[in-house]
Amino acid sequence: MSTKVEEFPPLKNDAILKVASGQKPHRIPIWIMRQAGRYLPEFLEIRKHHDFFELVNNPELACEVTLQPIRRFDLDASIIFSDILVIPQALGLEVLMKPGVGPVLPEPLREPEDVKRLNFEVDVSIKTKGTLDAITLTRKKLEGKVPLFGFTGAPWTLMSYMIEGGGSKTCHKAKAWLYKYPKESHQLLDNICEIVIQYLVLQVKAGAQLLQVFESHAEFLSPDSFSKYCLPILRKIVTETNSRLKSQGIATVPMVVFAKGGHFAINELSKSGYSVLGLDWTIDPTVGRKLAEPGTVLQGNMDPVALFGDTETVKATAKAMIEKFGTENYICNLGHGIYPETPVSSVEAFIETVHSFQL
Template identity: 50%
Template structure:
């Protein structure tokens, strides 16, 4: 498949640990509800309608790239919950509340309702079409990132049914304690679908891949090492076996205890971290494993004046250093953020993220 030549490869080079002249920057949820142009699209189409319409998903993906020329990567507009949808579970996006599963998995017996195996090229074709279209429309300005949710995070949603934005995954964690065999079976199914899905995204044109384990921090270390890490490692290994040159990123939010284990044992090129770990500490933990780090500004900083953003960004970059580092937030943009706050963050990275001559 022929695509326009990439003219800004700063993000890709940093992923691979190659020398860069400036810290690359992109922002999780850089396309979304804080942008007025996104709200205009959503006024006529529901959330999953945008995800499932390649033309609209492409349009929304490009909105922050058009608005903020300082961004060094784009990420396809979609949602991690398209995987449970592909497996036969109904998922709704309730305005003001977030995702809702009308019929979550309440018992292991209800796993019989799941579609497995999944033909991702049929059920998730719309994502692949959006990626291919977006690659062409980007015109090589910046690379395009594809993504999936991690098996544990997807399992949590399938069982809790939504409404977990503040944590409290008692039902899902209850499965891990009470139904170990069934939990591993469900995680096995989700892992297989995620691998096929990511391979399909790469073949459609994604130039890097990120795995979001948004609820990793809700697990105790022993639960993480039994029910999350093995599947995270397997995803990277199997995707890497098919596409050895595509950068792989893992963001296991809140799992700082596992940072060294993930660095030592995984083939992910990049490890994303949230704001609850000091950049200098994260660098010390991972330095000998030659991993690129991504993150980790607290999104709350973007509610502050530009002077505070500059101060916090400068401190962050001093901790990470310029090389093998991708600037990002420690989580995603929030609906209440002012669009100017993203611009302040990007400009601040450009200001402080250059090699001193």
């Protein structure tokens, strides 16, 4: 993690960095959420021999699976192979990745008294060392081909996992905290926020060139609850991360906020200080443009399931989406993570279609 920026290879493709900073790139940049993962046969081959969190915490393995899609596809960014639940793990909660189930936290937070089990004095650099070292290693092994994303889960999303004990179709247990224990919920979110900020700063110091904040569970909240428990925290994350980097003499990096299902907050999110606003597949791009502040860089938002169509369907869907977004202030992506069963040929068709547009 002591690697200095000048020790990394020079960047050859800066399209996504240009867009994020309001400049014109040489082409529409594209990357895919969860692009390093289960849809790739080479990933599945490695996964046969290693537990999920073994991949996350082993820098060499995490680096390898991060590089796999970059070797295979003409993408414009890489994203480190990790998981948002490294934060609950760092705080002292056990997190298991069960096949066919997903993440499981065997001892979730059931009431505010349980928060005492969490260690908010943790040394984040030690507890997330595997991912941080993987970022540095990957940045070197990319040899400047494309920039490298770091990422984190946002506090509400992390809090909901920590209370629900895993994924949930309703998040009703976590939402109940907001109504039953508003003071304790604010405090828990603030405490998680501090750890998230520390983690993001460490990722940039390790070599991350962009950061994405996943508020994956925004869709479970009412507009009022989102305004009370998410927006202020999301603003604090970007403001404080940038402030701490500057205070240490480190250049800030573009930050993306992706609040899945948070349609009601598009305008507020577009004014929250992030360089880029990610949209999920349930919002029409033209509506997203109208709701966001003029000049906002938008990212998204093709339905991941559209990649199950034949090649011509994939190309037509991607083309129609880009025409709605427009080619300016735009980063192409899916509207959520790619599914494990996705045909590799569809990914190729998607990327080729995006790069066929002339700027």
